[in-house]
Amino acid sequence: MAPRIAASRSIPRCAAQLSWCEVHKSRGIATSYLKKVAEGEARWEKRAERIQNGEERHVWDVLDERGYIKDIAGTPDKIKEVMRIKRIGAYVGVDPTADSLHIGHLLPFMPLFWLWFHGYPAVTLLGGATARIGDPTGRLQSRENISNSEISKNVTKIHFQLTRLWRNVVTLREKYGYEKDWAAKRHLLNNNMWLQGLTVYDFTKRLARQTRIGPMLTRDTVKRKMTEGDGMSLGEFMYPLFQGWDFWHMYNKLGVQMQIGGSDQYGNIVAGIDALKVIRESEEAPYARMPTEWQHEPVGFTVPLLLDSAGVKFGKSAGNAVWLDEFKTSAFELYGYFMRRSDDEVEKLLRLFTFMPMAKIQEVMTMHQADPSKRVAQHTLAFEVISLVHGSQKALQEAQQHQFRFGGELPHVVNEPSEDSGIVTPNNAPRSDIRLPKSVMALSPAKLLYATGLASSNSDGQRLVAQQGAYVAAQPGQSRGLVPGNLAWTPMKMWFPDETAKYLIDDKILILRKGKHNVRIVELVSDEEWEASGQIYPGQPFTGMVRRITEQLQKEAEENGQTLTPNQLKKMVEAKAREQGNLTVANNPDIELPSKREVRQRTKERKDKSKPQW
Numbered sequence: 001m002a003p004r005i006a007a008s009r010s011i012p013r014c015a016a017q018l019s020w021c022e023v024h025k026s027r028g029i030a031t032s033y034l035k036k037v038a039e040g041e042a043r044w045e046k047r048a049e050r051i052q053n054g055e056e057r058h059v060w061d062v063l064d065e066r067g068y069i070k071d072i073a074g075t076p077d078k079i080k081e082v083m084r085i086k087r088i089g090a091y092v093g094v095d096p097t098a099d100s101l102h103i104g105h106l107l108p109f110m111p112l113f114w115l116w117f118h119g120y121p122a123v124t125l126l127g128g129a130t131a132r133i134g135d136p137t138g139r140l141q142s143r144e145n146i147s148n149s150e151i152s153k154n155v156t157k158i159h160f161q162l163t164r165l166w167r168n169v170v171t172l173r174e175k176y177g178y179e180k181d182w183a184a185k186r187h188l189l190n191n192n193m194w195l196q197g198l199t200v201y202d203f204t205k206r207l208a209r210q211t212r213i214g215p216m217l218t219r220d221t222v223k224r225k226m227t228e229g230d231g232m233s234l235g236e237f238m239y240p241l242f243q244g245w246d247f248w249h250m251y252n253k254l255g256v257q258m259q260i261g262g263s264d265q266y267g268n269i270v271a272g273i274d275a276l277k278v279i280r281e282s283e284e285a286p287y288a289r290m291p292t293e294w295q296h297e298p299v300g301f302t303v304p305l306l307l308d309s310a311g312v313k314f315g316k317s318a319g320n321a322v323w324l325d326e327f328k329t330s331a332f333e334l335y336g337y338f339m340r341r342s343d344d345e346v347e348k349l350l351r352l353f354t355f356m357p358m359a360k361i362q363e364v365m366t367m368h369q370a371d372p373s374k375r376v377a378q379h380t381l382a383f384e385v386i387s388l389v390h391g392s393q394k395a396l397q398e399a400q401q402h403q404f405r406f407g408g409e410l411p412h413v414v415n416e417p418s419e420d421s422g423i424v425t426p427n428n429a430p431r432s433d434i435r436l437p438k439s440v441m442a443l444s445p446a447k448l449l450y451a452t453g454l455a456s457s458n459s460d461g462q463r464l465v466a467q468q469g470a471y472v473a474a475q476p477g478q479s480r481g482l483v484p485g486n487l488a489w490t491p492m493k494m495w496f497p498d499e500t501a502k503y504l505i506d507d508k509i510l511i512l513r514k515g516k517h518n519v520r521i522v523e524l525v526s527d528e529e530w531e532a533s534g535q536i537y538p539g540q541p542f543t544g545m546v547r548r549i550t551e552q553l554q555k556e557a558e559e560n561g562q563t564l565t566p567n568q569l570k571k572m573v574e575a576k577a578r579e580q581g582n583l584t585v586a587n588n589p590d591i592e593l594p595s596k597r598e599v600r601q602r603t604k605e606r607k608d609k610s611k612p613q614w
Helices: 001-009 011-026 031-051 059-066 076-086 102-117 148-173 200-206 213-217 220-227 239-254 264-279 331-341 343-352 358-372 376-390 392-401 438-442 443-452 458-466 497-503 527-533 544-558 566-579 596-610
Strands: 089-094 122-126 184-191 256-262 299-303 433-437 470-473 489-491 508-513 516-524
Touching: 031 076, 059 076, 059 102, 059 343, 076 264, 076 299, 089 102, 089 239, 102 256, 102 299, 102 331, 102 343, 102 376, 122 148, 148 184, 148 392, 148 516, 213 489, 239 256, 239 264, 239 443, 256 264, 264 299, 331 392, 343 358, 358 376, 358 497, 376 392, 392 458, 433 438, 433 527, 438 443, 438 516, 438 527, 443 458, 443 497, 443 508, 458 470, 470 497, 470 566, 527 596
Parallel strands: 089 122, 089 256, 122 184, 256 299, 433 516
Antiparallel strands: 470 489, 470 508, 508 516
């Protein structure tokens, strides 16, 4: 041992400490992970060989055949070769300027899903930060400012819509027999994750000082908005640069090399590619510089815009949006929208909005042309779109509602838990946005969960809070507090009732969650407005089942000029409860009915309210 000790003492202390830190702070990598990576690379090399030998179709040709590719930022031949030899990632971004996606948003997602089917990593990006700026593309008037509460609501709802889309895409991948590839990762990100920490210094140093104003002024959006519109703000002018920073972040962290968007986004895609190259080349640290050869170049393409019958782009501003939120556009209405498509366009829509093989589409069109009155193609299109947006169970319900049978047998459907089971999935989640009176903020966390429908009773709410199974959006007390556009959750605890108020957004929105998919976006209204609406919420004081039945019976008796004794009232309450199926009330021998004094007092109050106020 003596020689060892002497050798260790001969090492300088700082060097010894550095060596210890390098050994103990290095991140370990499991051999199973390295094996998976090696297997994924081997699969990709074999796939590249099959494509080169003509044994397998290139996914770019698949996208082109189905009509997804309109404008290309890059050289098609180089893009095809890069995609053949590299598992490049792709992304589609959407800003939450509304509380729901519409079918116009769905079109750019389709080639992204196709790429994922074929083994490419895919990212759906939610623009929680860029939505505060507003994309000026194609607009002459600036977007209205979005409040913190509105953008928080939009981010929450669209986040769960994208979650549902991905869940259904996974199901459709299995339905159409595409092989699951471990290396084909999928992500749902929010650009607020990195833009909220971006400093003005870094933005200026890495991008702004290298960007020339001249080329940006030649963009059609800038010229039209400055000459025909209401002018352009500095934020709107820099919007493509922020979108370019998004591209750079995902390029640097996830290997995303391709951006996909609607045809109106071509200018932003080109500007984003230029911005990415500028940021990449402005790296000063030699060890952090990234390669710039042709196989590492960022690329992108656009899909054709989806227009309505008048040739207008779908959107909230145009007022013609067909929403993916079933509470804004029901599944029945969405099914009907595709049922009304003309025979001339239905084949094109089948290629764009379904994952059906081209041979199957031709088979459907042959059946359709044999008897167009049966509208076989429209029914198939509607069923496939509803399966993607709302799940196969909902699509089956709508198909049955339209009394259509698919070739004599029902389509393949993946069974999901019913609503009665209590298991909530993205496809059977109840309505997320509700209204409640401001007085609910005085309730305890358990009672608040019951009031919003996230708990079946006060005791169930108490159990949820005790187990930290419920969450509230925002993180007060952190260095940044609630960052608008960010979706962060804090577990609910047994705090005092008034403490829940610090989680309010703009003093009127409260966002709660139980599990993964059960969300409530609570808009608070005045107690007077709530009382005037005539609605009640679970657990609302003085609105129990017995009390409501009793008051209803008393009111009916007064209208008929009758006077009920407490014994008569009790029997009638029990009978009414049995009629409504409430056996808990009907079989309870200890029903507490109001006293005669309380009955007289309530009768007097109702009569006073009914008198005209002079």
